[in-house]
Amino acid sequence: MKLDLKYKNKEHIFDIREKEGVPYLVYPLLEETGIIKHGFSTRMGGVSTENCATMNISTTRGDAPEAVTENRRRIAAAIGVRPEDMTYTHQTHTTKVAVVEEKDRGTRFMETDGMVTNVPDICLVTFYADCVPLFFVDPVHKAIGLTHSGWRGTVGRIGEVTVEKMAENYGTDPKDVIAAIGPSICQDCYEVSEDVICRFRENFPEDCWPDIFYNKEDGKYQLNLWKANEHVLTKAGILKEHIATTNVCTHCNPDILFSHRTAGEKRGNLSAFLALK
Template sequence: MLEQCPGVRNAFSTREGGVSQGIWSTMNLSYTRGDDPEHVTENYRRFAAAAGFRTEDIVSSDQTHTTNVRHVTEKDRGSGITREREFHDTDGLITDTPGVVLATYYADCVPLYFVDPVHRAIGLSHSGWRGTVHRMGAATIEAMRETFGTNPSDLLTAIGPSICQDCYEVSEDVIEQFAAAFPAELHNTLYYRKPNGRYQLNLWEANRRILLESGVPAAQIQMPNLCTCCNPTALFSHRATQGKRGNLAAFLWITATATETK
């Protein structure tokens, strides 16, 4: 669906094509998981070359389970990749600057992509269970509305590769927070209780409902068809590897040619 918007490109990494070894093999894109930094830098170089952008154009987020969203611009290029990031505790990024490549990180959590074709603006957010409870998707849409004038009904959105309900077992304390955050009529859709007293949680549907509540039309929400935990040889999964893993990354950017007639 995002490909329907001229001048906007997106990408999502896999484990393949990099130089990292061991638990990080091979395309680890995290400098914070204990991997050799030189390997991570080479992985970025390879991925950027394949995707069609420069590493110095990337602006990366944190992965701290907040609902903080930052508007990034030309001055932020390279943040977290080729130079020190000047902002922290930020799980969502928005921009209307062509050539600035937004990047957020995953290993089961939910990537949320946003494209506003009317205002030529984009957003990319990381939403784990905490971010979902606190409606990271809605926070990103509100930031785009305040910054760019985005109308949610214009947005093209996508929920990226992440953990599916069949793989995502959680405890009762997590479910209590979802029960408080979502209407009672949705509870049976979002989770179910197992005989062992634990629950299977559907982050995909929870995030879809948040986008719908925010005014995004159902036809403009692309759902994932790939579970990170079901595919641990191709994708990093925290659950599948008991935390012994690297990080995947989502990328979203506006090409320079897209805004020549803006």
């Protein structure tokens, strides 16, 4: 299945994989650690219909339960994990990051936007439709994190919270962490109001502002969540050369990726997957 994605630049950031008709995206930088399985879903390869067509595994979008179950089976088989090992968040734009233990396998963490674990085969799963997926791999202590970062999470530096949680629980040194910023809305497509920008001015140093936003004549602003999260991750101690930043925008690719800015509430969710081998 050929995915005709539109890219913001020509850098080779990720590979497109497919198994049994299910395409997904992977980051070579993460794969090179040799300790994880991971992926990011597209709209393709599932059985859902109408607004959720076709690959939606979220139970919050009004999708048919039997379709969600089949989609979970398909994407799990493609990535090489088991549906019963998938452990989920119910995201509410918090900066709460859960520590996932063996007893949590297959459960859902409510009002939680990030997870960390060092338990093999537990597959962390988070959901998206323009917000930013953040992947974290510590190849030294064999620990991982997966986090959902919308503008509120980015202002709250949830990426840094995730790294701190890994350090606290697993002894992670940020300099060892390999990270990826996943497909999400780009600056060209992400117009916000001044009240949002005020929050960024309060929480990011002034020398970062030109990277993160610019204002327009109508009083609106264009916000760069990719660059903002890069600043968060480097401030957390992750080396710049250890960060792979997406060059694919969800809003620019509405036929391939779900986008809230494109479809509003009438849509499915994309999903990020990360598991230790």
